[in-house]
Amino acid sequence: MTILSTLHLRSVETRPWPERLDGVFPFTVAAVRSMGRLEFTSPVTFLVGENGSGKSTFLEALACATGSVTVGAESVQRDPHLADVRQFSFYLKLAWSKRTRRGFFLRAEDFFGYARRMAQIAADLQRDLQQVEADYQGRSEYAKGLAKMPYQGELQQIKARYGDGLDSQSHGESFLLLFKERFVPKGLYLLDEPEAPLSPVRQLAFLSLLKEMVEQEAQFIIATHSPILMAFPGASILCFDGGRIQPVPYDRLEHVRITREFLNHPESFLRHL
Numbered sequence: 001m002t003i004l005s006t007l008h009l010r011s012v013e014t015r016p017w018p019e020r021l022d023g024v025f026p027f028t029v030a031a032v033r034s035m036g037r038l039e040f041t042s043p044v045t046f047l048v049g050e051n052g053s054g055k056s057t058f059l060e061a062l063a064c065a066t067g068s069v070t071v072g073a074e075s076v077q078r079d080p081h082l083a084d085v086r087q088f089s090f091y092l093k094l095a096w097s098k099r100t101r102r103g104f105f106l107r108a109e110d111f112f113g114y115a116r117r118m119a120q121i122a123a124d125l126q127r128d129l130q131q132v133e134a135d136y137q138g139r140s141e142y143a144k145g146l147a148k149m150p151y152q153g154e155l156q157q158i159k160a161r162y163g164d165g166l167d168s169q170s171h172g173e174s175f176l177l178l179f180k181e182r183f184v185p186k187g188l189y190l191l192d193e194p195e196a197p198l199s200p201v202r203q204l205a206f207l208s209l210l211k212e213m214v215e216q217e218a219q220f221i222i223a224t225h226s227p228i229l230m231a232f233p234g235a236s237i238l239c240f241d242g243g244r245i246q247p248v249p250y251d252r253l254e255h256v257r258i259t260r261e262f263l264n265h266p267e268s269f270l271r272h273l
Helices: 056-064 080-087 106-136 141-162 173-181 200-214 254-264 267-268
Strands: 007-013 036-039 044-048 091-098 105-107 188-192 219-223 234-241
Touching: 036 254, 044 056, 044 188, 056 080, 056 091, 056 188, 056 219, 080 105, 105 106, 106 141, 173 200, 254 267
Parallel strands: 044 219, 044 234, 105 188, 188 219
Antiparallel strands: 007 036, 007 091
């Protein structure tokens, strides 16, 4: 397998938008205004930059433009929080090597909502089973078993995928479990700050997952602040700082430089607090 074989989305570029939108978010974001054409040259692309630089805005608009499936949230077509970036997505032109409908769009906050929702579904199914017991009191075990079957089947499916439940594990463990269970080969995965629930050790485990998935022809575009994730071998890094989007080598990233300097000399930073 060559690297290029895993590139489903090859490039994205902006089309001209009407002047009336120039003063409307997200068309006011400097990186959006200067974007032009972005080429994806690696199966893993990281979007980096300070908060407000536009990396998450771009990723959300890309999710809308690709019609990506979401995890634990409204669809990209209906999510009210994406109304502004949906408008921007109309002016994105995508170039595919091979269009894929596989994969998903995941924001860190969506994961926590998904875990809560799965826990609520399991609790509702347990209540339904208790109600069947009450409603079928005095009737045959056969009739009661038939009535319970659909609820038990759904509970068994949830347990088969998530064990005792996403909410019964640490956030890092449950995030990795969710990711494994929802992954399908040859998909496009758009992830916004996936490091949020992950400890440094879990981030390393996530890098191992990325490697396995890339080997199954998956493509990832990831907005992150994590120097650990950014170190993925062969990844492309696009920096959104300074109002422009441009490729930056790992060792020249401010995130990496500051983290390295802090770990080497924490006292020189802490004395200024």
